[in-house]
Amino acid sequence: MIAIKRLTTADADFAARIETLLAFESAQDDAVEATVTAILADVRQRGDAALIEYTARFDRIAVHSAGELELAPDEMQQALARLPEKQRTALTAAAERIRSYHLRQPLQSWHYEEEEGPLRGTLLGQKVTPLERVGLYVPGGKASYPSSVLMNAIPARVAGVEELIMVVPTPAGERNPMVLAAAALAGVDRVFTIGGAQAVAALAYGTQTVPKVDKIVGPGNAYVAAAKRRVFGIVGIDMLAGPSEILIISDGLASPDWLAMDLFSQAEHDELAQPILISPNAEHLDQVAEALARLLPSMPRRQIIRSALENRGALILVRDLAEACRIANRIAPEHLELALANAEDWLTHIRHAGAIFLGPFTSESLGDYCAGPNHVLPTSGSARFSSPLGVYDFQKRSSLIRVSGSGAHALGEIAATLAYGEGLAAHARSAEYRQQQDQDQLTCASVDQL
Structure with missing residues (x-):
């Protein structure tokens, strides 16, 4: 059997137990930090020469010039x-x-x-x-x-x-x-x-070659x-990602074997991964627990999966699906599977998740590889304020502002009043100088081509 935690929201200590389950400290290893600090400084100072030395040391590849890399x-x-x-x-x-x-x-x-x-x-x-x-x-x-x-x-x-x-x-x-x-x-x-x-x-500072x-x-x-x-x-x-996470809400109709394998799919990443299943059906949770134990021996990465399930995994019994959604919003998981017969009806209840997989046929693994949406997702509860990687992460936005002479007069009064209130006289006078312009004497450039 797998010693996965069993929680129920009816228990008086549920809130404390879920907090303990979710607690994750991405503690910085002092030895790693010291090594990284030294490497960054070395590459910044010596460029290609440092790259050549580190590549020989860590990757066992000897080259005479960085161009060979x-x-x-x-x-x-x-x-x-x-x-x-x-x-x-x-x-x-x-x-x-x-x-x-x-x-x-x-x-x-x-x-x-x-x-x-x-x-x-x-x-x-x-x-x-x-x-x-x-x-x-x-x-x-x-x-x-x-x-x-x-x-x-x-x-x-x-x-x-x-x-x-x-x-x-x-x-x-x-x-x-x-x-x-x-x-x-x-x-x-x-x-x-x-x-x-x-x-x-090398990417951050640049070298003679990179x-x-x-x-x-x-x-x-x-x-x-x-x-x-x-x-x-x-x-x-892009982001500072923590261990992988999957949270499944099931109404009890999906195959226990499917759900067990979905939990495995994230647990096999890392011993610190977090696989959680929530359901209002106690018998269904028992069936999934049986499937976990039965299917685990066939997994090539079974030791990693077992560690993740036992260390940070859980099967949680709730009163109803509404309570399940409230818990999901508390967790704000990286991957959220709504293994429900009417998954779309519950979508409005979900506020925080990196990616939402609707219906029992939508396995998380499809999202990892080929569904289309990005699999680079916020972890460790950061889905409360972060989004999946996307086109917007490779763009930046500049504000555009153009005012006419009359506009400078009208806005200048507001700006000057606020600037004097903040004790910034130069700001105020900069706006006031434009107020002295009687007409729109300056030609405004076209911005049709943005």
């Missing part, structure tokens, strides 16, 4: 061409669906003009501009995720990013052909076979996460 321009396309047909077809289909979904996301520039009164002719709006260069970190070696390449690179391309730089460690020269094939499909421009904190440093980027996205180990945290502000980053 960049793949030839045609190697990605060659990897795609050499994939077995079934893999190439699946990867291509996933890329097309992800691209199609994200093409519906782009934010457009917009503006409007005030048409009446003294502010007539005043223009206000927003100019949306893609980032110029983005860095994509991809785990390498045995832990290779071509799906993450698609999920990170395709939205960047849809957003209009001019150049996409991928870094991927290749321990002992081991290159994953599906990762390179995914890079070809996603439109990656350049690939460097570097990893770890040194790769993050160009500095505007933003770094993509998953990595503790060293990569620590490095991204430290360079934030010098460059943008």
Whole structure:
């Protein structure tokens, strides 16, 4: 059997028990932080020379120049061409669906003009501009995720990013052909076979060979996460992700085997992953518990799954589905499956979740690979204020303001009054100077092309 926790909202201590279950401290390891700090400083100071040394030390690859760490321009396309047909077809289909979904996301520039009164002719709006260069970190070696390449690179391309730089460690020269094939499909421009904190440093600061980027996205180990945290502000980053999470609300009609495997699908990521099932049907919870125990021995990563289920997993009995939704909003999970016969009817009850999977046939794994929406999602309750990665993460917005002479007079009085109230005389006088302009003597440029 699996010693997964059983909770019920009828118990007096339920609130305390759920708090304990959800508690997760992403404590920073002092040794990791010290190592990362030293690597970042070294790469910032010595550039390519430091990259060469760290690549030899950590990845066991000896090169004479950093240029040797960049793949030839045609190697990605060659990897795609050499994939077995079934893999190439699946990867291509996933890329097309992800691209199609994200093409519906782009934010457009917009503006409007005030048409009446003294502010007539005043223009206000927003100019949306893609980032110029983005860095994509991809785990390498045995832990290779071509799906993450698609999920990170395709939205960047849809957003209009001019150049996409991928870094991927290749321990002992081991290159994953599906990762390179995914890079070809996603439109990656350049690939460097570097990893770890040194790769993050190279992207953040730039070296003689690796160009500095505007933003770094993509998953990595503790060293990569620590490095991204430290360079934030010098460059943008996607998010600081915690362990994977899945929360399933079931009405008892879905197959217990299906739900057990859905819980496994996130538990197999990491011993700290959090798989939770909520249902108002006690017998159904018993059936899922039996399925977990019966199916676990067949799982290649069963030890990791068992640890996640026993350490941070739970089966929770609730009074009704409304209470289940309230608990889901409290947890704000990364993945939320509504394994309900009438899932859409309950969607209005959900406020906080990274991705919502509607109905018993919608497994979370489809979202990970090929449904279309992004699988880079907020974790650790941050779905309360964060969103999935998307096209908007690769764009920035600039405010547009244009006022006429009469508009400057009308707004200047307001601005000057507020500025004097804050004790900022130069602000006030800057506005007052424009009030002395009697007519619209200055020609306003057109903003038709934003």
